[in-house]
Amino acid sequence: MDFVASVVTGIATLTQTLEDGRRQMVGLLLPSDFVGRPGRSNAAYDVTATTDLVMCCFRKKPFEDIMVTTPHVAQRLLEMTLDELDAAREWMLLLGRKTAREKIASLLAIIARRDATLRLKATKGAIVFDLPLTREEMADYLGLTLETVSRQISALKRDGVIQLEGKRHVTIPDFDQLLEEAGDDSDGGPLN
Amino acid sequence: MDFVASVVTGIATLTQTLEDGRRQMVGLLLPSDFVGRPGRSNAAYDVTATTDLVMCCFRKKPFEDIMVTTPHVAQRLLEMTLDELDAAREWMLLLGRKTAREKIASLLAIIARRDATLRLKATKGAIVFDLPLTREEMADYLGLTLETVSRQISALKRDGVIQLEGKRHVTIPDFDQLLEEAGDDSDGGPLN
């Protein structure tokens, strides 16, 4: 990995794997997110595109030079990294303490909120979006099995918290109810 | 929180809590670690000292000024934040995919390794240290209950992976065996 990069369009995942194959997603890369570590040569994670992906790449060396000469860049990068750290910690709370149902609801809320901000749509009435992840990828995100993901999605559908059209197309009639199911404190937490 | 700070001696924890009281530790602050977020006013986490604690505090405003005028500081802070992010991601793998036994073994390995580097002792032969955390704090770290922590520690003791003297004093006769139990790939991961 001789590059750093920024996601332009598409979605990629950062994952870590144990020798026996257990996998955990540790980052979800969305448009505008930054990949790569200035000042370290080897990649610590697997980066996998889950959709067609366009990234804006920089050779690492020139980029590091820019960082030194342009303090503004380093400061902006620090800010972004702190945001990622906040997101990672929110995620740790999810992984360590939430039930399967709460995990699913949280993930749907995160995707819905991000999707809403990206498309700059008013968040009044029902929210509609397509899941950018397979059941297995969701499982790897949430520290669950794909079967449990499928069951809990079915349960949320049965209980009217979400509506499904096909396997990926989701409608959320009442976002507050979804947040309730997610178990977060009311304000909702960070966006990424 | 009008301060940022650096830990000098002692140990503190960063925790997040769900309304119903479920708690997850999201950071462990050891000597030399940095606390606080430049460019954000409200603290997102609970910071709790678990031992007597000495911190080196800076008012946020002057510190931010230093950051702007001294690019070297911002770069160093970025480096530290990226390290924290790596640690958080390692931790996510633990929370999402490891068994209770592997979680305990991983925590012991982290503490042992950090303790060894701090005291600059050769890592040959048995490693000896005191647990800086109660069973409950370990549980909050690992996403377990305190009873499960207690049981797994007892099990590791029964199996000869660790030795216990009192409740806190731990001896690790074979560090490689402990790493084996932790389920990590052989090299062992980052230190914090």
Added chain:
DNA sequence: CGTCAACTTGATGCTATTCAACTTTGGTGG
């Protein structure tokens, strides 16, 4: 010597996993 917090241990229940069978969907070539 009594008290309290930290810890241990046991019995039981529940949640998520595991293993397995089956269904749906989208794409490919006959």
Added chain:
DNA sequence: CCACCAAAGTTGAATAGCATCAAGTTGACG
């Protein structure tokens, strides 16, 4: 066009692993 296939997803039954509830035990300290 449609039969076929693979990948993705659903659902069921049985089980494992951790949580929960409930007693005890230990050690430090007044």
